[in-house]
Amino acid sequence: MTENKKLNTNSNVYTIVYSAILVIVVAFLLAFVYSALKPAQDVNVALDKKRQILAALNIRDLANDDIAGKYKQIVLRDDVIDSENNVLETGSQGGEKAGFKLGSADYKAGRLAVYVCKIGEEIKYVIPVYGMGLWGPISGYVAINADKNTVYGAYFTHESETAGLGAEIKDNVEWQKQFCGKKLTIPQHDGIALEVVKKNEVSNPSVQCDAVTGATLTTDGVSRMLKDCLGKYLKFLNDKNV
Numbered sequence: 001m002t003e004n005k006k007l008n009t010n011s012n013v014y015t016i017v018y019s020a021i022l023v024i025v026v027a028f029l030l031a032f033v034y035s036a037l038k039p040a041q042d043v044n045v046a047l048d049k050k051r052q053i054l055a056a057l058n059i060r061d062l063a064n065d066d067i068a069g070k071y072k073q074i075v076l077r078d079d080v081i082d083s084e085n086n087v088l089e090t091g092s093q094g095g096e097k098a099g100f101k102l103g104s105a106d107y108k109a110g111r112l113a114v115y116v117c118k119i120g121e122e123i124k125y126v127i128p129v130y131g132m133g134l135w136g137p138i139s140g141y142v143a144i145n146a147d148k149n150t151v152y153g154a155y156f157t158h159e160s161e162t163a164g165l166g167a168e169i170k171d172n173v174e175w176q177k178q179f180c181g182k183k184l185t186i187p188q189h190d191g192i193a194l195e196v197v198k199k200n201e202v203s204n205p206s207v208q209c210d211a212v213t214g215a216t217l218t219t220d221g222v223s224r225m226l227k228d229c230l231g232k233y234l235k236f237l238n239d240k241n242v
Contacts, residue, residue: 046096053115055155056126056141058180060173077116085235091116104130104139112232117143124152127233131225134217136160138169138225144184148237151194154179156222166218178209184230184237192230196223 047064050071054062062070071094078095080088080102088111091098099113106113107130115126123146130139140156154176156169168175179194183206186193193207196219202208211219230237 046100049100052155052157053126053141056143056153057117057119057124058143058153074117074119075115076118079114079116081112081114081233081236082110083112083232083235085239102128104137107229107232112236114233114236115141119152122146127230129225129229131221131228133158133161133169133221134166134215135162138218138221140169140222140225142179142226142230144237148240149184151179151182151184153177158218161218162215165212165215168212168215169218169222172212175210175212182209183207191234192227194226194230196220196226 047067050067051062054060054067054070054074057074059070059074073094075095076093078091078097078099080091080099082088089098091100095115099115102111102113107128113128117124117126124143125146125148126141126143128139128141130137132138136159138156138158138161140154142154143152144150145152156176158167158170161167161169182194184192184194186204186207189207193204194209195207196209196211198216199210199213202210
């Protein structure tokens with residue numbers, strides 16, 4: 001008579017097989033959960049992006065249910081251009097399929113988003129900006145008037161700046177509001193003149209904003225971000241016919 005062999009749960013083979021099966025099951029469950037939640041996550045990401053763009057246009061504190069409708073009303077097109085001001089892709093009303101889809105990687109590749117907006121009877125342009133703060137990436141949007149030189153509004157955010165210091169670029173609305181009315185360029189300066197400097201170093205208030213106290217490296221990052229990113233749009237900004 002053949003003797004039944006018991007499974008040796010203490011063997012290395014059992015441990016390896018058991019671990020492999022467990023990893024496969026967990027990976028499957030995680031993939032399933034990710035797939036199930038991704039549509040909702042994508043909606044939330046898009047909603048937050050619209051909220052940030054509207055904040056740059058000084059439209060803030062909207063309920064989530066109102067953001068999408070206001071964005072569709074305000075944004076006429078989400079164009080994609082290059083640094084030579086060639087239109088690579090024309091957006092559409094309430095744009096979500098052209099410039100809206102772009103991120104920092106597209107910016108580095110030379111595909112630049114421009115949101116053409118209308119506030120009342122006035123045309124505004126919103127430009128995304130990307131940079132590095134003290135602890136990680138920072139980003140935001142700068143809205144400019146139809147003259148393509150005067151800041152209408154700005155919104156900045158971050159991934160991991162210090163609360164109460166570098167995080168103030170996102171949390172301090174009054175700090176963001178000081179960009180309103182500033183100039184991007186001035187005749188005696190090549191390139192983008194808009195910058196952030198220490199309060200006691202402000203020499204030209206028309207293009208300089210005060211830094212966040214105690215967050216020099218983060219606000220230096222904002223200054224570099226503005227000069228680098230907006231500098232890619234100089235041909236667009238100098239074209240007053242559009």
